Amino acid sequence: MAKVTGIDIYKLLPKTNCGDCNFPTCMAFAMQVAAKKAALDQCPHVSAEAQSALGDAQAPPMLTVTIGAGEHELAVGGETVLFRHEEKFHHPTGVAIRISAGADDAEIDARLDAIAKLHFTRVGEEIGVNLVAIDGEGVDAARFGSVVEKVHGKTDLPLILLSADAGNLEAALNGAAASHPLIGPATDANWEAIAEIAGEKKLPILVRADSLEKLGELAEGLKGKGIENLVLQPDAEDLIGTLTQLTLLRRLSLEKVFRPLGYPTLAVAAGSSSEADSVAAGAAVCRYAGIVITDETDPERILPILTVRQNVYTDPTVPNAIEAKLYEIGSPGPDAPVILTTNFALTYFTVAGEVENSKVSAYITVVDTEGLGVLNAYADDKFTAESVVKTVQAQGAMDKVNHNKLIIPGLVAVLRMEIQEESGWEVIVGPEDAAGIPTFLRTEWSA
Amino acid sequence: MTVEIPDVKKNWPHTINAVTIGATSAEGGTRTSTVTIGGETTLPFYHFEGTMPNKPVVAMEVWDIPAEDWPDTVREPFADVLADPGAWAKACVETFGAELICLRLKGCDPNGADRSPDEAAAAAKQVAEAVGVPLIVWGCGNDDKDNEVFPVVAEALSGENCLLGTITEDNYKTLTALGTAYGHKLIAESPVDINMAKQVNILALDVGFPSENIVIYPSTGALGYGLEYVYSIMERLRIAGLKGDKVVAMPMLCDIGIEVWSIKEAKAPEDEVPGWGDVKARGPMWEASTATAYLLAGADVLIMRHPEAVRITKETISRLMGGGA
Numbered sequence: 001m002a003k004v005t006g007i008d009i010y011k012l013l014p015k016t017n018c019g020d021c022n023f024p025t026c027m028a029f030a031m032q033v034a035a036k037k038a039a040l041d042q043c044p045h046v047s048a049e050a051q052s053a054l055g056d057a058q059a060p061p062m063l064t065v066t067i068g069a070g071e072h073e074l075a076v077g078g079e080t081v082l083f084r085h086e087e088k089f090h091h092p093t094g095v096a097i098r099i100s101a102g103a104d105d106a107e108i109d110a111r112l113d114a115i116a117k118l119h120f121t122r123v124g125e126e127i128g129v130n131l132v133a134i135d136g137e138g139v140d141a142a143r144f145g146s147v148v149e150k151v152h153g154k155t156d157l158p159l160i161l162l163s164a165d166a167g168n169l170e171a172a173l174n175g176a177a178a179s180h181p182l183i184g185p186a187t188d189a190n191w192e193a194i195a196e197i198a199g200e201k202k203l204p205i206l207v208r209a210d211s212l213e214k215l216g217e218l219a220e221g222l223k224g225k226g227i228e229n230l231v232l233q234p235d236a237e238d239l240i241g242t243l244t245q246l247t248l249l250r251r252l253s254l255e256k257v258f259r260p261l262g263y264p265t266l267a268v269a270a271g272s273s274s275e276a277d278s279v280a281a282g283a284a285v286c287r288y289a290g291i292v293i294t295d296e297t298d299p300e301r302i303l304p305i306l307t308v309r310q311n312v313y314t315d316p317t318v319p320n321a322i323e324a325k326l327y328e329i330g331s332p333g334p335d336a337p338v339i340l341t342t343n344f345a346l347t348y349f350t351v352a353g354e355v356e357n358s359k360v361s362a363y364i365t366v367v368d369t370e371g372l373g374v375l376n377a378y379a380d381d382k383f384t385a386e387s388v389v390k391t392v393q394a395q396g397a398m399d400k401v402n403h404n405k406l407i408i409p410g411l412v413a414v415l416r417m418e419i420q421e422e423s424g425w426e427v428i429v430g431p432e433d434a435a436g437i438p439t440f441l442r443t444e445w446s447a
Numbered sequence: 448m449t450v451e452i453p454d455v456k457k458n459w460p461h462t463i464n465a466v467t468i469g470a471t472s473a474e475g476g477t478r479t480s481t482v483t484i485g486g487e488t489t490l491p492f493y494h495f496e497g498t499m500p501n502k503p504v505v506a507m508e509v510w511d512i513p514a515e516d517w518p519d520t521v522r523e524p525f526a527d528v529l530a531d532p533g534a535w536a537k538a539c540v541e542t543f544g545a546e547l548i549c550l551r552l553k554g555c556d557p558n559g560a561d562r563s564p565d566e567a568a569a570a571a572k573q574v575a576e577a578v579g580v581p582l583i584v585w586g587c588g589n590d591d592k593d594n595e596v597f598p599v600v601a602e603a604l605s606g607e608n609c610l611l612g613t614i615t616e617d618n619y620k621t622l623t624a625l626g627t628a629y630g631h632k633l634i635a636e637s638p639v640d641i642n643m644a645k646q647v648n649i650l651a652l653d654v655g656f657p658s659e660n661i662v663i664y665p666s667t668g669a670l671g672y673g674l675e676y677v678y679s680i681m682e683r684l685r686i687a688g689l690k691g692d693k694v695v696a697m698p699m700l701c702d703i704g705i706e707v708w709s710i711k712e713a714k715a716p717e718d719e720v721p722g723w724g725d726v727k728a729r730g731p732m733w734e735a736s737t738a739t740a741y742l743l744a745g746a747d748v749l750i751m752r753h754p755e756a757v758r759i760t761k762e763t764i765s766r767l768m769g770g771g772a
Contacts, residue, residue: 083686085679117722122671216450239766244495251455260450275759276766278732279739283763286743300724303712304670304736311675311740320673346673353672353709357516431558433588438516439558 004058006031012050013043020044062253062262064091065204065229065290067131068158069180074130076231076290077264082250088315091264094291095281095305096131096160098270101139101147108147112154114297120306127306129157131182133293134172136163141171148172152179160184160206160293166193177201182231182291184208191218195225204229206266210236212248216260223260231290233266239280242267243287250288264290274301282308319371320345326395327352330361334402335447337362339430339437340388341409342369342377350434358438360445365397365406374411385418398425403447410436456496459689463487463696464659465501468547468632469581470608475630478607479579482547484662484747485698490685491745492767502768503742505757506583506750507545508704509535511562511570512554518714520730521704521753532570533577540578543754544761547610549583550574551705555596556587564599571600575607583610583634583750585702590618601625610634610700610748613664616647623656634700636664639676641683641695648694662748663699669706669713670737677701681744701741704752707734731755739763 010030021042023029032038040046040054064078074094081087097115099108112132119128132155136144144163152159152175159181163169169183184206186194191207198205205222207230209215215232222230234245246265252258267289269281277294278301284292285308296302314320324343329352341351343366355362367387369377377383388408398404404425408415410432420427431440465486470476482504489497513529514522524543528534532550539545550571554562571584584600586593598621601611612634614622619635626633635651637643644665652658665681668674681699688696707713713730717723734756738749742764751757 083679083682084675085683120723212452213450216452220450238769240492240494240769243492243767247493248455248495252453255455256453258453261452275732275735275755276762279735279759279763280766282736282739283743283767286740298724298728299722300726300729300732303723303729304732307671307712308674308736308740311671311678314675316675316679346668346676349672353711356711357709435588436558443558 004034004054006034009033009040009054012046012054014045016045018045060262061257062264063228063230065182065231065264067094067160067180067182067204069178070156072130072156072158073180074158079250079264079288080254082254084312084316088317089313091290092313093285093289093309094130095302095309096133096291096293097129097297098133098135098268098293098295099147099151101134101136101144105150108150111297112151115155115157118297118299118302120299120303122307122310125310127310129302129306131160131291132157133160133162136161136165136168136172139168141165141168144168145171145174149175152176158182160291162206164190166190166197169194170197173197173201173203177203180204182206184231185233186218186222188214188218191221192225195222195227199225199227202229204231206231206233207263208233208235210234212245212252212261219263220260230263231266232261232263233268239269239283243283246284246288266291266293268293270295274298278302278305281305285309286312321368321371322348322366324366324368324391326397327364327366328361329355329364330359332361332363332400334400336360336401337407337441337445337447338392338397338401338405339364339407340367340392341365342367342372342374342383344369344371344373344377347373347434351437354434354437355441358441360441362441363397363400365392365395367391374409378412378415383412383415385415385422388415388419389423392423392425401447405447407445457489459489459497461689461691461693461696463685463688463698466632466660466662466698468583468608468610470606470630474608475606476608477575477579478581480581481608482581487685487689489689491743494769499768501747503747503749503764504546505544505738505760505764506547506549506748507539507543507757508549508551508750508752509539509574510551510553511567512560514553517752518708518730520713520727521708524754531573533573536574537577540580543757545580545757547581547583547748548574548578549585549750551585552587552593552596552600554587555589555592557589557592559587561592564596567596568599568603572603575604581609582607583612583748585612585634585750590615594618594621597622597625601629601631604631605629608632610662612636614647614651616643616650619647619650620654623651623654626656626660632660632662634664635661635697637666639666639668639673639680641680641687644680644684645692645694648697652694658694658697661697663695663697664702665699667701667703667706667741669703669710670733670740671712672706672710674737674740678740678744681741681746685745698747699745700748700750701738701746702750703734703738703741704750707737708752731759735759735763742767
């Protein structure tokens with residue numbers, strides 16, 4: 001990684017170990033600055049020269065670009081790592097649905113209605129599409145302007161305005177400019193004209209070219225005009241070409257800190273079958289796209305894309321935990337089984353899924369193990385007889401049923417007697433693997 | 448203004464093992480074709496800096512008993528053949544383009560049909576006779592029962608160079624011995640943990656089973672159900688292998704179908720999940736989307752169920768390998 005190291009920073013410090021920065025030594029402070037846990041200006045003695053040298057070196061290798069305004073404003077880019085196990089990915093890929101300005105009004109209305117429905121709740125999180133891209137290819141300025149106005153009036157989502165004709169973009173911006181759309185594509189042919197329109201209103205620009213060299217040249221040209229809020233679209237021939245360019249761009253900006261290409265990216269997943277376009281969009285999410293444009297509006301093809309994004313952008317350092325409480329699967333009655341598990345999301349959802357499969361309505365009482373699975377929680381003393389009894393009592397599962405049987409995970413069979421003695425319940429050891437739950441509930445369980 | 452682009456290509460010092468599954472009559476088996484996986488010199492589909500000599504492959508799943516608990520969407524394409532593992536496997540290969548068959552010995556589960564080792568071997572023979580593609584045979588998951596069943600099954604398929612699974616940290620001695628005795632490759636399973644993935648491979652090595660004959664199964668989670676954990680473990684395993692950690696420089700396998708077809712997103716009809724779209728399209732889409740994410744994380748073999756998901760995924764593999772569009 002082309003990162004500034006603690007040693008690099010130390011060299012620029014006064015090396016007096018005065019402690020004014022609240023760290024014991026200059027070296028300790030330098031390490032904290034390198035880890036981005038302290039800011040350089042916490043040292044009151046650092047020279048202006050050193051500050052500017054470090055400021056340049058510490059500028060983020062990939063800029064963050066904001067599109068839209070208000071509640072649905074979207075930030076893309078600003079990424080710091082190549083792999084999500086190193087550190088989380090920061091700005092989830094913006095999913096954009098494309099509308100052709102050449103389509104008739106009824107179709108445009110239908111697509112806008114469909115887009116409005118592309119919001120879902122998964123694992124307690126709201127996920128949805130983020131942008132509407134209006135493609136002005138093949139229409140005149142008047143038509144493009146009227147479609148942009150119509151879309152702008154009907155959706156709160158940020159817009160991407162696409163036209164190779166700078167004049168058409170300018171016409172369309174009259175109404176939509178205030179919402180800070182991404183405009184473009186800026187290419188070899190039109191970039192100066194687009195720079196003029198965008199520069200005035202400080203709008204982000206989409207830059208498109210078929211090679212990285214060309215993308216770099218255009219980006220440097222725009223930077224020369226003072227424009228730095230850019231999104232790069234490598235225009236490759238096929239899916240693998242697109243993914244390759246996205247990967248190279250990510251490496252260039254993060255590993256080489258190559259400023260001419262240190263911007264977020266955009267990919268278009270369209271032109272094949274609906275199914276192929278949907279998986280291609282998911283692939284672009286996995287391979288670093290800042291924004292992905294699709295023509296799909298059917299929920300069965302959008303939800304998987306949004307879920308890939310939700311998964312890939314999950315912070316890998318935070319245990320994936322669900323709320324520790326009493327859950328009802330189906331409509332449990334007084335003779336329903338009471339099943340104990342942990343609040344590691346994956347464990348809980350696997351158990352809940354298998355209980356659903358069993359078609360036996362049940363209560364699941366969930367111990368707060370700080371997001372650890374059964375075995376890890378047991379090993380860490382977060383899944384003990386005491387915590388189990390306390391949890392089950394507090395959540396009141398036993399008050400809802402007419403029996404006193406508690407089913408515990410087979411992996412902690414060793415806790416059976418202890419829980420039984422502490423609580424007075426009859427403790428039953430369930431299967432070790434969640435896959436055994438349906439059989440267990442159907443054949444072994446009885447209230 | 449000319450911009451010179453710095454070279455970001457990496458030269459990884461080590462190559463992932465190539466593993467061949469199946470044996471033709473010339474090689475002591477009865478397969479009409481074999482499949483080789485692995486052999487990568489770079490990260491998945493990084494054709495710009497290395498080679499991926501063998502494309503990832505799709506195996507379709509067949510059971511030794513009718514798959515009564517599969518959701519309707521994925522049972523329907525096999526409705527006529529579910530009672531006959533041979534006919535089922537034939538449909539997968541000839542109609543739906545399976546490149547391998549994964550026979551899952553679900554019927555042996557002592558908590559289920561509890562079928563005998565001989566019955567399992569008979570099902571395996573049926574499949575082997577019905578199709579010419581290489582075979583994966585997956586136990587029922589109960590260690591004690593699998594250790595009774597596999598000796599008979601591995602012998603019945605002697606010389607076929609199947610991929611048998613799984614060995615785990617707690618249960619590897621029987622299968623490693625059988626793999627050596629009857630000429631089969633093995634799947635090494637670990638619970639989404641890079642150290643445990645290493646550990647089981649080391650244990651197999653210690654009893655003399657060569658790492659060149661092992662495929663890593665790092666566990667699988669459906670899209671939306673822990674996929675990200677496995678995805679990152681796979682990326683780390685592949686990076687470690689390419690950097691020279693020989694104990695993990697192996698092809699990887701994902702068991703997609705069994706995970707996807709047990710979750711709500713693939714199963715729930717639209718009246719239960721309003722706004723999620725037609726379940727008949729959603730299920731296969733979910734399976735294909737899950738498969739695609741794992742391909743990009745480094746999967747070399749995908750075990751799948753729905754013919755439409757298999758079709759989309761094979762097309763995706765072709766696109767990722769540079770086969771156009």
